[in-house]
Amino acid sequence: MPTATTPKKLDMKDFKAEVPPDWCPGCGDFGVLNALQRACAELGIQPHELLVVSGIGCSSNLPGFFRSYGVHSLHGRALPFATGAKLANHAMTVITTGGDGDGYGIGLNHFIQAMRRNINLTYIVMNNEVYGLTTGQVSPTSETGMKTKTTPDGNLEGMLNPLALALASGCGYVARGFSGDVKHLVKLYQDGIRYPGFALIDVFSPCVTFNKQNTYPWFRERVYRLEDKGHDATDFHAAMDRALEWGEKIPIGLFYRNPNPPAALDTQDPGLQSGPLVSRPLGLTMEQRAKLIAEFM
Ligand SMILES: Cc1ncc(C[n+]2csc(CCOP(=O)(O)OP(=O)(O)O)c2C)c(N)n1
Numbered sequence: 001m002p003t004a005t006t007p008k009k010l011d012m013k014d015f016k017a018e019v020p021p022d023w024c025p026g027c028g029d030f031g032v033l034n035a036l037q038r039a040c041a042e043l044g045i046q047p048h049e050l051l052v053v054s055g056i057g058c059s060s061n062l063p064g065f066f067r068s069y070g071v072h073s074l075h076g077r078a079l080p081f082a083t084g085a086k087l088a089n090h091a092m093t094v095i096t097t098g099g100d101g102d103g104y105g106i107g108l109n110h111f112i113q114a115m116r117r118n119i120n121l122t123y124i125v126m127n128n129e130v131y132g133l134t135t136g137q138v139s140p141t142s143e144t145g146m147k148t149k150t151t152p153d154g155n156l157e158g159m160l161n162p163l164a165l166a167l168a169s170g171c172g173y174v175a176r177g178f179s180g181d182v183k184h185l186v187k188l189y190q191d192g193i194r195y196p197g198f199a200l201i202d203v204f205s206p207c208v209t210f211n212k213q214n215t216y217p218w219f220r221e222r223v224y225r226l227e228d229k230g231h232d233a234t235d236f237h238a239a240m241d242r243a244l245e246w247g248e249k250i251p252i253g254l255f256y257r258n259p260n261p262p263a264a265l266d267t268q269d270p271g272l273q274s275g276p277l278v279s280r281p282l283g284l285t286m287e288q289r290a291k292l293i294a295e296f297m
Pocket residue numbers: 056057058059060075098099100101102103126128130131132133134139207
């Protein structure tokens with residue numbers, strides 16, 4: 001029988017912020033947000049137990065539209081910020097969100113380092129293969145030949161492959177979704193949040209305003225679900241083969257889940273074993289605290 005202290009059953013409205021999203025009508029990021037609200041509600045995570053950290057970009061505006069603790073940090077710096085927050089309070093569920101430019105461009109080194117360190121974070125990248133917020137420049141995931149504001153004669157560079165990079169960097173949960181398939185995305189998020197280590201969910205999230213190449217119909221024609229093809233997500237080499245697939249057909253779903261997840265950094269750090277740092281007494285007097293705050297202000 002429910003008591004006054006029994007947490008109430010959540011639904012996605014509990015994760016809706018007062019501010020409605022201001023993305024362009026039809027932007028893929030709506031599906032990403034919607035799926036995240038549903039995933040968190042179904043997992044029963046309370047908004048106060050959750051932190052969502054982003055960088056800068058249209059996609060990185062997400063924490064403003066999501067009811068939980070949130071940080072809209074600096075371009076490319078969401079993962080370092082989230083790492084610090086997780087180590088300060090490892091009892092908190094920490095989700096990082098952002099765009100392809102944010103995570104795979106300016107933030108690429110942080111992306112690799114976070115996977116190598118195996119911090120227990122879930123990283124959701126709204127991959128629209130373009131810089132949306134700054135009005136349509138080429139991104140590391142733009143296709144070769146793609147015409148953008150900065151590549152009017154076509155992109156000469158090769159595409160970055162985030163999934164292959166994640167596998168090679170030791171990421172234990174590697175998935176890709178499509179914002180046109182929200183139900184599928186909810187499951188990928190839930191499994192990623194439950195995974196006890198760094199989890200990447202790259203999401204095709206079309207920019208309807210500045211990417212006229214990788215549109216909803218373009219993706220709908222190509223994407224297929226790995227689970228419909230009998231893919232074994234515990235097989236690292238099979239995952240790498242699928243991650244390299246790009247063309248007429250493009251896989252989405254769970255590419256890899258390490259069957260023997262290594263211990264995440266926060267569970268190993270000796271300094272964290274007696275509980276989250278934020279719950280421990282600082283051992284400072286009020287005067288010492290005031291002095292420290294004054295020094296850093
Ligand atoms: C240090 C720094 N460099 C550049 C910028 C300008 N800037 C803001 S968002 C952005 C790209 C955003 O692209 P992406 O991360 O793919 O997000 P989207 O808008 O496509 O969702 C850039 C270059 C910035 N804010 N800070």
